[in-house]
Amino acid sequence: YAKTSRTELLHFTVGGKDAGWMDKRAFTATLDKATYSKMSRGAKIGDAAVSSKHGLYTKPNNTAEDGEKIGLGSLYANQNVQIIQSAKLSTGVT
Structure with missing residues (x-):
């Protein structure tokens, strides 16, 4: 590039x-196609050793040309969060 x-x-x-x-x-x-589902449930982000292996994106990875990687999951390590939406990709990834 x-x-x-x-x-x-x-x-x-x-x-x-x-x-x-x-x-x-x-x-x-x-690009992958994404099917979105609304949801509302609590969850906890894993510790930094686990969450640092997962990217944080503005859109599901590889679903839009303007999606950007904005960091790593470790930014929110050990924090309680509210999940509001999920995406299942055409590749089968959820």
Whole structure:
């Protein structure tokens, strides 16, 4: 991945062989579809040793091009939280 003042470039391979760099706009994103369910239940985030292995995102990972990783679960380690929504991805991940 490279970013210039005018564009973003992606490095890619075809059949395992280096094909080069191309403008990100030339690619069609392959994103997972998400099915959302509203819910309301309490939970507790695991300790830092566990929660630091899980990313914190603005949207379910790989479901939107504008979704961003904003940190790690350890930001909320050992805290009681209220779960308000779940997402099941087309890959089967919940």
